[in-house]
Structures are given as structure tokens and as C-alpha cells.
Amino acid sequence: MKIKSLSRAPAPAGSDVVRQPRNLDPSQHPFERAREYTRAVNAVKMERMFAAPFVGQMGHGHVDGVYTMAKDPGSLERFGSGSGDGVIKVWDLVSREEVWSVRGHENIVKGICWTPDRKLLSCATDKTVKLWDPYNTESKSPPLATYLGQGAFTDISHHRTEPAIAVASGAISIYDLSRPASAPTQTLRWPTSTDTLTSVSFNQSETSVLASTALDRAIVLYDLRTSSPLHKAILNLASNKVTWNPMEPFNFAVANEDHNIYIFDMRKMTRALNVLKDHVAAVMDLEFSPTGEELISASYDRTIRLWNRDRGHSRDIYHTKRMQRVFSCKWTPDNKYVLSGSDDGNIRLWRANASDRAGIKSARQMQKIEYDQALIRRYSHMPEIKRIKRHRHMPKPIKKAGEIKREELNSIKRKEENVRKHSKPGSMLRQPERTKMVLGTER
């Protein structure tokens, strides 16, 4: 008779390391799903507990409202802003202190942008464009160059590589920075349009294409090489800002007065790629993240929202009692923080992912964070987790405004459905949501 009994070798004496053998047999691990689900609930609750997106404000802010901001694409630290009293300040993102400032204009600074060689351009409603050098000159020093225009300027954008800028007023004026002369080298306008352009933006990937939005509800695309406009699309309401996707050169997004954000493909302007709906007042500013996957929007309803470009609703909302109407927002180049400039004169720095923490994490910590994120994704369809994940505190007026808006939209929809039900089938065709806002296009 062969007899053998189970015996385990004892741990070697004097060793500090404790052995933890594993056995992956499922019969040794009962209630897998239930335990994983419980961990997912804990993970989503912890994520909400750690959500503290506000980091701080920049220095002491401006005196008047901040209406425009620009980040230096060549630097991770410098960042410029222009306010309503004509003051331009440059900030250091790391210390959140003011580095350089000047009272550059007599009127509202409407547009600000950086050149590839680290100089700052600003345009204002006093019909001037000024060139500054914040790195090498002191505060309150005079501009390096001034360009005069015919009408008040509303926005400015710089070409990716050439020393050319596009400034928007009644038409787009292209100035050549290498020439100190004041006259614009080109003027681009849609032949039949007369209204002011509210924003202009150079495509940083497809470098000779620019887009503009105007008060006549039009979005116009231009090409520098042919010196002519390409395409015009008219929406239901006017747009406040156009921004290009840095990763997909043919996609751009517009921030519209009808509280929505539309993402368009420039090759087919009859239909939007996506409609982002969540704001309850006009969207004033918009920017794609450096990865091109997400967006930040600043709205007249005192909030900024973060979006994923694939989904239709925002993934997060940031607000503070002290932040009044937000007129500008920007993403920092490291994709981790966002900035908002608002009417109360402050520029606030927020985290892009509210529960993230900067700092070096150990491997175990990283693993736990990634495991938690994977768990939340895995069980995101469960009602408990969905409810906790999307729970945000919103200011009462915005919540109320959202509810009223929803009710009214439902009632309009209901009435439309009733009319459709009682009319001849085929007489009222359904229109896709993504084409509803486009009134018409012209070439």
C-alpha cells in the first residue's frame, strides 16, 4: 500500500520575504462577479470622493474681465491673457504668478496669440495689432511693432510656420510680420458677406487653411494659397468660436449661440459629425485638447464643461460661486490641466480629470488606479454605478434652467410627433439631428 500525505515544506528560517502562492482554480474563488462588482462600486465612490478639480487661480487676476487667452505652443510654462481694460499679462503656469504685464490697448483686448519665436501679438477694438516681446523685455515696455487697421479687430490667429497672421474684423486681413509696414498683404472675405467676423483660426496641421465665424451665422473656410474663400455654411444661430482638431486636420468644432457645440468635417459641411449638448446658455469659447480626443467649452452660464468628442454629453462640469460668465478657456499643452478666464477677472487653473493627482506614484499605486478605472469601465452599465458616476453638484439656477429646457424641448417634440401622426405619411420627413442646424451651404 502506497501511503502519502499532503505535507508542505516549511518556510526557510530567517527570511523576511513572506511567500504568497497563488492558485487560480475558480472553485477556490467563489463570488467572483459579486466581489468585483462591490469593488467597482467602491472605486466609483472613491473617484467621486477624490474629485477636487480646482487647483488655484493665476496671481491676483485682472482688474476687468478676461476675454481672451493664449498658450505658447512652444512652452509648457508661459501663458498670456488679455482683459477688458486693455491690459495684457503673461503668467508662469508652474508658480501661477504674473511674469510680465503691460497696458497695451485702450479698448477691450479681443484676441491674443503667440508667434513661433515666442513673441506675443494682441489685437483690440481700438483698431490696432501690437507685437510684444515678453521674454526679453520688461513689463510696461512699448510694443515692438504696431499694425493699424480699418475697423475694430475681433480675433487674431498665427500661421503655423510662416510669419503671417490673420486678423478678423469685417474681413480677414493677412499681415506679414517680416514686413514692418502697416498694410495687410491680403484680404479674404466672402463676396456677399458684410457682417463682422467674430473669430478666426488657422489650421495648425493643414497650414494654409483657415476658418472664421461671423455675425451672419456663417462659418467660412478660406485657403491662403489661392487667396480665396472655399466654402460657407450657414447655421441657425451665430457661432462664437471655431477651433481645429490638432490631430485630425479636416475636423473643426464651433461653439454656437444655441447652447450647442457642433463638430464638422470640412469636406462635408451639410452634416455635423457630432452635436454636443449640455450647456444652458451660449457657448463662448471652445478648444480641442492636444490629443484631439476631448474638448473644453466655456459658456455664458458660468460653467466650463469637458467633453469627449465621441459622446453627446459632457463628462464633467466645473463651476464656482466666484466664477462669473466665462469667456475663454484653454487646455494646457500637457493635456492635464485646463484654464478658464471669466468676467470676474480671474484666470483659474483646473484639473482635466478631477480625480487625478499629480505626483510620482509607486507601481502598486498605479496598478490600483488602473484596476479601479478598468472596473468602472467594466461595470459602467449597472444602474448603481451609472448613477454615482454621473452625479455632479450643479448650481441651482443651472439645474433649473436645464430642467426647464428639457421640458420645453420635450413639449416641442411631442407636438411635432402629434402633427406627424395626423398628417399624410411621408409628408413630414424626419431630419437627422446632425443636419438640423445647417440652414444652407455655399461654395
Place this chain on the structure above:
Amino acid sequence: MDQLDKISGQDTEPSNGQHRQTTLARKRPTAVLSQEERERQRQVAEARKKYGRGRPVRLNQVKDKKLKSALRRIENKYQDAVLGAKDAEILLENQSGFLQPESALERTYKVRQEDISEAVSVQQAKKSFELKLDLGPYCANYTRNGKQLLLAGQKGHIATCDWRSGKPGCELNLNETVRDAKWLHNDQYFAVAQKKHVYIYDAAGVEIHVLRKYVETSHLEFLPYHFLLAGVENSGFLRYTDTSTGQIVAEHPTRKGPPTALAQNPYNAILHVGHQNGTVSLWSPNSTDPLIRIQANTGAVRSIAMDRSGHYMLTGGQDSRLKLWDIRALKEVHSYSTRQPATSISISDRGLAAVVSGTSTTIWKDLLTAGNSSQPGKVQSPYLNYHSSLGTQVKPNTVGFCPFEDILGVAHSSGFTSLIVPGAGEANYDALEVNPYETRTQRREAEVKSLLTKLQPETIALDPNFIGSLDVRSAEQRAREKDLDAPSREEEKMAMLKERNRARGKNSALRRHLRKKGGKNIIDEKRVRMEQMRHEKSEREKERITGEKMELGPALARFVGGSR
């Protein structure tokens, strides 16, 4: 070389203007597989049988391209995980014990404990010991990791010890009847069902809590993943308490009188309560009625035990029969006969069953494993026998296998005996789940982690994996089920059948349905409704007949028929 070129015509130069035949990059689905591919498929199938969770998704039925590619990525991940788990088996260090007869005449049940003690190592032989105690028939309970042992004598003696090293833990003399004692989630706390109430003690023997809601509890069970202490009382009440918060989670009256047995199914945390009339009812804290009632034995159910995977259940009844039930299919598989009623049963990690009947302890092997067909075959002879050296004066009271060890603990009327049973314990444990060699810090960490993943009592159901699965019933069906007054689908179907069926008497559709669907011994909610319907139908028949009799008068009443 030339000959080879001629033979393999496919890769040679095109001749006579024929097109060059290139081998297909992708194999056709019905192509014959090569040796390696067949081998690999076999490996994947084997790994999936042991480590797979659920069936793979059929990708050729998915039309949406993006969904298809996403699903393919997920399926590949699952396959990698399954193969990785199979490969990780190489890291398992220990092998389980065995008792192998060398010649055809040798029988394993003839081997005595002394022979085993001589044949195994000194360390193992030390694990077989006997404790002589007075103060009543004892019941023994090992902790989840098998480290500590709790002995409770009916006359009020409680003792805990680390049985491997012989270090005593605590010792109490309560001077009142003790009916049952169980460890809680680790070796720091244990619960004792005393004469009136249930008391919870510390590892040092200090009384921490009195659970006054429990009155005359006869059996206790602890659900480790839910932190629920369940006790069933002489009045038939089943109570669940959450030991981490102290709340009573549920109190259900079993309504069958004093229960005779209690066991938990480690796979889905359902409690099996055995009753005087031979039924076993399955309880979860979420419903006031039992989930299922099984007519297991003719006499009272004396003992119940379940295997680790929750597939099979052994019940021993007063009718001296030991029945093997398949819980998932709800069918009786085998029925064995014992000399005396089986008063205690325990099933080890590896499927060995220890049965106490009368004064002997018998251990059976392969009761639960598959025979030639998918069902277990009937075992003819036991694996091991044990008779106490003190003879028939010593009556074994309870048995319990020590987790992760080849040890069976028999608590009897005059103490405790620990027996070596080769091949009983699971050889390779998972330290992150239950660690038999845990240090103090590991014990604390494990306690915190298990509290963080404490499961809610709402998740206790017959199928523990229902969480996260989609509810595929349509919205209509859900709304219909919510409306309790509306007739259920079964009743509607039966109503339709009734209308159609014009046959007389015995072939009623209802009876046919009952005969086909309901097993004789299983009662669940569907069957209860069927029975109710049959009862109602017979009542209606009776009323109709009496009505007609009254109408026709006494003389013509004899002509009233039995059924339409």
C-alpha cells in the same frame, strides 16, 4: 531537386500561360488542420474547461464591424487569460496525498490509522492526536484557514487552540448548555449558541456581544463573504445578522417546526435547512419563503453537506438512507444505505465525504466525481473506516475536514480525535484568498480587504453570477410581472389549454403538465402555483356537482355526472 519541383506543382514557374497558383493566405473553414493547430485547439479547450467563465461569443453572427472588432479583441484577451492560468499551474508546488493499493487484493478501507501514522513523515504523524475531555458531547469547528480549532462541549466547555503547535487559545466554562459554536471571519472571534441567546467571544475568551434576538438557537452558520451569522432556532425561526455592523438582516419563520440540520452552500451562500418531515429547504435572506423545497428523505433529515463547487449535496436521514442530490439540476442522483442514520456528514476540498453513522466514521471517495456518464457512478466500497479505540462507548458527534490539510477532525462524546486521511485536503492554496500560514499583518490586511469587498445580502441567489448580466426580458414582460393581480403566463397558458381540452377525466392537461414538469420531490414557486390551480379546479368541480344535485332534487341527483 528537379523531382521535388515536379511534385510540388504549385510553386513552380507558370507554364503554358497558366496562372500561378498561390496558396491562400487564410485557410478555408473546413480545411484540415495541421498537427500543431489541432494540438493548440486541444490545449485551449482544456484550459477553457477548467478556467473558462461562460461561453465564447460567436463572432460570425455579429454584423456590426466595430462591435465585431471590439468583441474579437475581448475574446482574445479572455483566451490569453485562460491559457495563462493553465500555464501558471506549473507554479503549484505541492501535491495532494493518496492511498494506493499495490496489489489487487489490497483494500484501502483495511488500512488503520496506526499504519498511516507509521508511513507518513513525523511532522504529519504529529497531526493525528486525541484529546480526552469530559463535559459533554463535543462539536468542533476549524477556522477558514484551518489554523485554529474550536471545541464546544454541550455541558458548557469551550476551548480554542492552535492544533498544529498545540498552543492553547482560550478556555471557558460557561455552566450552561451550549448547542453550537462557530468561528467568525477569522480566528479573533467566535460565536456560541448557548442555552438562551447567542454570544460572541473574543480570541481571549472575553464575551463581546450578546445577540438577544436569538432565542434557543440550535444551529449556527457563518457566511464569510457576506459577514452574516445565521442561526436557526428551535421555534423554526431563521435569523441573519451582519456581524460587521450588528444589524439583523432578515428573520424568516421556516414554519416546519424545530429544524434538524443546517448547512451552507459555499458556492452561493444559500442555507440548507433540514426538517423533521424529511424536507430540505433552501433559504436566502431576500425572501420570506424558501427558494426551493426538496423532499430528501422519508424520516427527519439528520445531516446535510455540500461540496465546494455547490454542485452536489449529501443528505443523511433518519430512514438510514444517504442520498446524493444534484443541486443544479435538482435531481436525486444516488441513494446509499447506512447501517444507522447518518448523524453528521462533511465533504472535503477534494470531494472526500466523511459520514458518521452510529459509532463508526466512514470516509468515501469519488462519491461526487463523474463515472462513465456525466453523472457520478455509484461507489461500492468506502475509502477509510475509523473505529475509536475506546469502543462503542464513544459516539462521534460531528465531523469536519480541516481545510488545506489531510486531516479529519471527529468530535465525540468524550473529546476530540484528529485523523489523517490521505488525499483529503487541497494541496495548493491561494494566499490572497485564504492563507493557512498567515502572519499577524497578513491577517489584519485580509480582514480589511474582506470588509471592503463585503457582499450585500441582496446578492445572495441561486446563481451567484447573475450580477452584471443584462436583463434580457422585454419591458413588457417586466411590467407584466410587476402587476401582481394580473394572471401569470403559466396560468394564461393553462387557461388556454383548459379551453381546448375536451377530454374527460384523467387526461386533464393540468395533470399531464404536472406529471411532466414537476418532479415528485422538488417544490419551487412554479410548482406551488400549479398545485394551487389544481386545487382550485377540483374545488370548482365539487361545487358544480353539488349545485346541480340541489337543482335537480333528491330523486334525480344520482344521474349527475362526475365531470363534463
